Amino acid sequence: MLGSLLELSDDFFAYNLKYLFIVGLWPDDPWAKAHPTLYKMYEYTTHVMSIIFLIVTGIGTYQIKDDVVLLMTNLDKCLVAYNFVAKVVIFVVKRRQVEILIFEIIDSGDQLTEERKKMMLMMIVIVTGLSTSIVGAFSALALYHNELSVEAWMPFDPMESKMNLLTASQLLAISFVVPVIWRAIAMQGTVCSLVMYLCDQLVELQDRIRSLEFTSTTERAVREEFKDIVKKHVRLMRYTQDMNKIFEEYFLIQNLAVTLELCLNALMATMVGFEQKTLLATFFAFLCVALMNAYIYCYLGNEMITQSENLALAAYESSWISWPLDLQKDLVILLRVAQKPLYMSAGGMVAMSIQTYSQTLYNGYSIFAVLNDVVA
Template sequence: MLVGFWHNENWTRNQKLLYKIYDLTMHVFGITYISLSAVGIYRSRHDLTAALAGVDKALVAYNFMFKIIVFHFRKDQLKKLVKEMIASGDVVPENHKILMAKLSVATTITSTIIVVIFTGSSMMVGDLPARVWLPFDISKSFMHLLAGVQFCLVIFAIPVCYRGLALQCFVSTLIFYLRDQLIDLQDKFKELENFQNVETELRRNFKKIVKKHIRLIRYSKEMDYLLREYFLIQNVAFTTEVCMNAVILTLIGFSQKTLAINFIAFLITALIHAFVYCYLGDEIIEQSEGISFAAYNTSWTSWPIDMQKNLLTVIIAAQSHLKLTAGGMAVMSLETYAQTLYNGYSIFAVLADAVH
């Protein structure tokens, strides 16, 4: 709500209207920032190092903003999916809720620290933290520089940075929820052993398991459909980030230690963010495959024939593992993470040859 995702359903019409204006204002600020940064990068095109450094810094904003735009068009469908998950009655372990909250806070604090370091180090040398075109000359006085920095933070902090971080945490939470419910489904198969001697209870619990499995398959497909553009942008941005950081560090070396450390910090952050998505995507694949093993490990040999046939259907369905994809082209997994790193290095090698 605070970063412009969606409003409270209990608000009045006027409150919803004001919130819509706030939401649109955030979009205008974000688009303004990426537009001004594009102009600023273009104006520094004659200085290769400065231009590449500008692209590398702006890439974070482009990554966040493009994903925010994708989310804007999928917002109503995602909201409907979240409501259905809440109404399903699925239980999320309390420690996992706390874990996701801590990860969200830690990600936000870490990113804020990096932005503050970039801003402070840039102001010390009389420059803006990013290549942004402004209608006044920041080199005239410290007040001009301070005004430029404040302007950049206003149109970048909440509209782009915190909104993008909140969106990352939201998507990660959705995937984590799906992972938890797949694990819960495996546990429910194990609990069927407690009803071996009571056929009525066995049938009732098995029916609940099948219904939940079908529901989770549908959730997975909906999430893949709604988030595939989001993950495609993430993978492209991550590949570019790895490549650009490698090129810049090669060009400047460690002669500019402060700048090099900042770029390394940004690279590490990008590596962590991409790893979280790929790790969770890998967990979805692994846990969905685990359902077939859990189903097979039940004492199905003593079940009635009709239940054995139904269990076979569940096993066959579970062997087609659930997955999340980037644009329907690459599966979000640790293998894709490694491939993305390799692609980034390959592009860097080509660029390095071209530069030298």
């Protein structure tokens, strides 16, 4: 399966763009261009389905406002949908900028290994399968207990019969899996591919700088190679700036959602008794998915910072002692510029990194501690 998907194109982003096309977020696909009206109808229908999910679950949450435990449980589940739908809105608004950036990278001629392509594809497949399995498992468990997986308003009474309950569950699944979950994974795959591309190119620049050996016979070649390295580094910095402009709100929503998710889960764990094992398992499963997604972003952001800083180290470790003075001065400029790391920004306030991930978890726990004192 992986092999057939990888054969779609030599382009690193081929399967990411195909996934975006499948979930109605990439009208630039050849099929979508050939059938623009049909694809627009599909895209708008998917948008409407996600909005319907938010509306019916919002009404359902309001209807159970008197039951604190059930209310918090529903909020915890719906927070995932609000997080993902908000990201979709940002992605659609800035989709043209994403398209320009991706095709500029494709036209740059930069290469990536087949192992990297396969790893990215496997990550998307695994996350899609894991997320869908979790949602399916808890939906099936809710059906087994004659309940809805999430409280939602329906134009009929879901509890009137088994058929009504099954119909309501199917409607919720249809309006959640593709319009919300799969769209979120498609966007995540695209964002992660962009960051991984930058990390790999920074590693390549490090290797190229270290391999420069200046002699009287290689002077011309070394100067040309160094000039190309500088140009590529400037280009990567520009790509990073473009990505920050596109995704800073995206990452901000991600961090806020994880903070609230952790806070709600911790609060509910103190309010729900151990005898309600199914409810606790639901909290834990959704929290694990949220933390895993947040960790992927922060890990890749941290790797990007590390590799951009390592470029300065690679410049220092090169054989610059034997270089002529003018080339040494150029190397010093490169070294000084590389000492300022490239990073992904969350709302222009913090860089996506492991430290930010830890701070996000700490913020969630701090809010929980305050709320727990108030409730107690």
